[in-house]
Amino acid sequence: MQKTILVLGGTGMLGVPVARRLKADGFEVRILARDPAKAQALLGDDFAICEGDVTDCASLELASEGCHGVHVSVGGDSEYRAAENVSNQAPRLGIKHITYVSGSTVREQNDWYPMVHQKLMAESAIQESGVPYTIFCPTWPMEQLPRFVRDGRAMLIGDLPAPYHWFAADDFAAMVSNAFQREAARNKRLYVHGPEAITVKSALERYCQTLHPEIKGVSAMPLFLARLMAAVTGNQMLKFAAGLMDYFRKVGEPGDPTEANELLGAPTTTLDAWIAQRRKAMA
Numbered sequence: 001m002q003k004t005i006l007v008l009g010g011t012g013m014l015g016v017p018v019a020r021r022l023k024a025d026g027f028e029v030r031i032l033a034r035d036p037a038k039a040q041a042l043l044g045d046d047f048a049i050c051e052g053d054v055t056d057c058a059s060l061e062l063a064s065e066g067c068h069g070v071h072v073s074v075g076g077d078s079e080y081r082a083a084e085n086v087s088n089q090a091p092r093l094g095i096k097h098i099t100y101v102s103g104s105t106v107r108e109q110n111d112w113y114p115m116v117h118q119k120l121m122a123e124s125a126i127q128e129s130g131v132p133y134t135i136f137c138p139t140w141p142m143e144q145l146p147r148f149v150r151d152g153r154a155m156l157i158g159d160l161p162a163p164y165h166w167f168a169a170d171d172f173a174a175m176v177s178n179a180f181q182r183e184a185a186r187n188k189r190l191y192v193h194g195p196e197a198i199t200v201k202s203a204l205e206r207y208c209q210t211l212h213p214e215i216k217g218v219s220a221m222p223l224f225l226a227r228l229m230a231a232v233t234g235n236q237m238l239k240f241a242a243g244l245m246d247y248f249r250k251v252g253e254p255g256d257p258t259e260a261n262e263l264l265g266a267p268t269t270t271l272d273a274w275i276a277q278r279r280k281a282m283a
């Protein structure tokens, strides 16, 4: 019988490729979605879409019933609640495996940053549930690059000099699917790094050269200016983005992906290959 995996955050940037990969690998896939019509339009008819919210235990329990596994890929303020609710319900519902998308910089010394604090609590809830788990700590996905392009400009906030091992979301999705299929991935916390280390500026320049040739260069708004503009205009998104970039500048890219690569297969897509795939998809 096919095993069923419930994906929380299955309409998100990292959740969509995971849902598709699980389906392609022979799992039945359920999506818990706040907006089922949006989920259906995004994913098509091959997925069982359950209307619900991760903060609503009743809808989560209904969607989880009969599932072999739950994949938690929830962004924003509800992330900890998602992990906590899944962890509380999973033993009773007979869930056999929980996978969770944490982050490469999530570690005790970075607990001062609210996102990390929330993720550390989420990790603890899952680890203490007694249900086998795989916690993924991914660095930057290549799919982030388009988010730096807006209104005909490619713009960074602050200076991020450290190179990152960018990974393609499809490679990550394959690792998540493998985690559900390999006993050895149980009760592991695994770092996900792509094959090449590239600075954000250089990655964005290469992305724009092929996919936005009209953009002539990548500009960087100094951090102090971003903060000043956010304060003057009350722009909360800019305030958050400036804080996030400052955080990443301070913490770099920790973690060793060796164990993840051995257990689940290393991400192999290079930035050039990913850009070429994206160009083909857009043609």
Ligand SMILES: NC(=O)c1ccc[n+]([C@@H]2O[C@H](COP(=O)([O-])OP(=O)(O)OC[C@H]3O[C@@H](n4cnc5c(N)ncnc54)[C@H](OP(=O)(O)O)[C@@H]3O)[C@@H](O)[C@H]2O)c1
Pocket (backbone or CB within 6 Å): 008, 009, 010, 011, 012, 013, 014, 015, 032, 033, 034, 035, 052, 053, 054, 055, 073, 074, 075, 076, 078, 079, 101, 102, 103, 104, 138, 139, 140, 141, 144
């Ligand atoms: N993107 C990155 O660079 C990156 C890197 C490392 C780790 N991560 C982690 O990976 C996870 C997923 O990231 P992402 O970039 O895929 O995020 P995303 O694109 O913002 O997607 C977030 C998902 O969470 C869902 N969600 C949020 N609150 C919910 C709620 N109350 N009930 C049900 N669903 C809810 C959203 O559903 P709606 O469609 O209804 O909004 C969406 O499907 C996050 O934990 C993030 O921190 C991301």
